[in-house]
Amino acid sequence: MNIHHLELFYYVARHGGIVPAVRNMPYGIQQPAVSGQIARLEETLGTKLFNRRPFALLPAGKELFEFIRPFFDEIDRVGEAIRGGSAHHLRVAAPAIVLHDYLPKIFRRVRKHFPFFRLSLHEAARSEAERLLQAGEIDIAITVLERKKANAVRSCALLELPLILLVKNTQRLTRAEELWCHDKIEETLITFRRGDPVSIHFQEGLQQLDVEWFPGIEVNSTRLIECYVGHGYGIGLSIGTPGFKPSKGIRALKLPTFPKVMIGAAWTGKLSPIAQQFLEEVEREAASLRKSPSARRMAI
Secondary structure (H helix, E strand, O other): OHHHHHHHHHHHHHOOOHHHHHHHHOOOOOOHHHHHHHHHHHHOOOOOOOOOOOOOOHHHHHHHHHHHHHHHHHHOOOOOOHHHHHHHHEEEOOOOHHHHHHHHHHHHHHHHHHHEEEEEEEEEOOOOOHHHOOOOOOOOOOOEEOOOOOOOEEEEEEEEEEEEEEEEEOOOOOOOOOOOOOOOOOOOEEEEEOOOHHHHHHHHHHHHHHHEEEEEEEEOOOHHEEEEEEEOOOOOEEEOOOOOOOOOOOEEEOOOOOOOEEEEEEEOOOOOOHHHHHHHHHHHHHHHHOOHHHHHHHHH
C-alpha cells in the first residue's frame, strides 16, 4: 500500500469526508487529487472503505482507520519531541478582541516560565473554536461557554459579561428601553449567527419582553459588528468587555435585564505544562478584571 494514500485516508476518516479533510490537512492538496488517490487505495485493497454521501466508514474502512490512527495521531507529537519543542508549543483560539486586547500581556507572563515557547494563534468564534478543539488542532480556547458542552470538552468559567447594543451617535436612541415599546422592531439587527450563545441569550431577553427582533446581518466577530454599525447598517448586538470603549461615532446602550454570557476557557484531554500555565495566567487575569472598577461599572 502507498503510505501517502494511507495518510490521505486518515484525514478523510478523522474529519468525516473528503471536503473537510482537504480543509484540515497541514499542506495544500486539491479535492480531486484526494478523491483520485483514495480511489487508488480502494482499488489496491479491492474493497470500498466508506460511503461518500452521507459519509460513513464501512467495516473495512473502520478496521484500516483503527490500524493507522495511532501512528498518524502521534506523528506530530513525536516530531516535536525529537525537535525538543513539544513542551514549549502553545496553540490558542480566541475571538479577535481577546487576541488583540488581552492575550499579549498574558503571554508575557507565560514567557517567564517558558522563555522560548512557540505560539500558534487562531482567530475563532465559538463554533470554530469547538471544531479546532475536537480536531486536536489547538490546546485551549477562550470562548463563550454554552450551557451544554460538547462531549470530552472541559471548561473553566472566567468572566460573566453583559450584553450591550451599539448605535451610531447620529441616532436619537439613548436607551434600549425606547425600542421595547414596539412589538416588532424594524431597525436592522447586526449580530452573531442565530445558533451562537450571544444571539440565543439576546432572544431570551426579548422573549421576556414579548418583543420580536431577528438578525438582519450575521457576522462572526465583534469587530465586524462595530464596523457595520459605524457605517450605518443598523444596530449591533455585542458583549460589554471590561473597559470597553466604542469606536468613534458609536455609543453603547446597556441591557441590564438581559441574561449575561459566560466567557471561559475550554480544552480537551490533559493540558500540557505550558497550556496549564497559560490557563493559570488567564484565570489570574480574569480575577483581576472582575475586581476592576470598569468591570463593575459595565455589569450595572
